Amino acid sequence: MLDPEVVLTADTLKELDRHAVEVFRTRAAAHEESGSLPLENLKEIHARGLLHATVSRENGGLDGSLKGSDPALFLQLLRTICHGDASTGHCFQVHNHAFWLLENLATPDQVERFVRPLASRFSLLATVGSEPDRVDMYKFSTKARRADGGWRVTGVKNFATNAPAADLVIAFAAIDGVDDYFQNHLMLLIEPDMAGVTIEDDWYRPNGMRAARSSVIRLDDVFVPDLHILGQPGDYPRGRWQGRMHLGFAANYLGTSEGLFDWYVDYARARNKGANPLTQLRVGEMRIALDAARALFTQAIAAWGSGDVVAAELASMSAKSAAAHAAFEVVQKVVHGAGATAQFDAHPLGRFVRDLQTHVIHAGHDRTAQILGQAALGEVFDSTLQR
Structure with missing residues (x-):
């Protein structure tokens, strides 16, 4: 595994390129036919110490986000993976965008509960804002109502890449009764085993990118405790x-x-x-x-x-x-x-x-x-x- 303290070298990138072309590309036909997530590829990226690229070194990653110590690292890794398979690249992309968002807005308790444990092992994250028939990027039909100790959430999200195998999904909702998305945009940390959460994968049958499995997630009066709320309302658009x-x-x-x-x-x-x-x-x-x-x-x-x-x-x-x-x-x-x-x-x-x-x-x-x-x-x- 790559030591997180070691800057990504040209040789590391070259070896990943070779592996992506020779191995990921060869497997892609089977992944496309079965429509299964390329988990073996992602685990091999993890074995190289490269999966959690946007996470800070302090928390076990490579600090390779645009705001990190090496702003090109995550993007060049992604570009290289895509030389072999675009679906594997997109799964890697969504995972790292989600981890970047999670770590940057997490409270100290959330860092200990989610960030460090997930970054210490093979894990997969997802972020989903998309909804059926959505017409505005920041306005959602999925609604959250305040409850004792948390929120009650109901709605349908779609195009949740990585969801079939995700350890954690950052799902976007709107606070019911508040119209301004700078005030109502809420980020929920959804774990797949929460009561009322249903992940449906059969609908995803696109022409291409078939292995980048992107699920429908149904939230049926799901209780989301305060520990599972990421940031403050409106942090995503304001940030x-x-x-x-x-x-x-x-x-x-x-x-x-x-x-x-x-x-x-x-x-x-x-x-x-x-x-x-x-x-x-x-x-x-x-x-x-x-x-x-x-x-x-x-x-x-x-x-x-x-x-x-x-x-x-x-x-x-x-x-x-x-x-x-x-x-x-x-x-x-x-x-x-x-x-x-x-x-x-x-x-x-x-x-x-x-x-x-x-x-x-x-x-x-x-x-x-x-x-x-x-x-x-x-x-x-x-x-x-x-x-």
């Missing part, structure tokens, strides 16, 4: 936490696209297409798109050290959409260049395409571009929004 998540998606889109590009280059060489001028042209065009996306990604990470949070959020949104557009370009060019045989299940091309097409539309890139335009034009904007 602009959603804006910190943009680069996680950028890392996934970029890493998966790089994995597809590298696979295609090897495939073309193996079929003696390297001397073909059209192949050379398309590979060069993809290289340009990926180089541009990588540059924006690196620039956006650095922007978080400037102290200007809004500027960092805008840079992250730009990087996220650039990675998404690069992904679509790489998919189109590889599909046309690889030919019909590459579409067979013996090759990972079909899965790469399904995963990218499914995951890249998770963010609303038209909305992102509009927000960037609003900022440039001096109009009112919210750079924390995903959609």
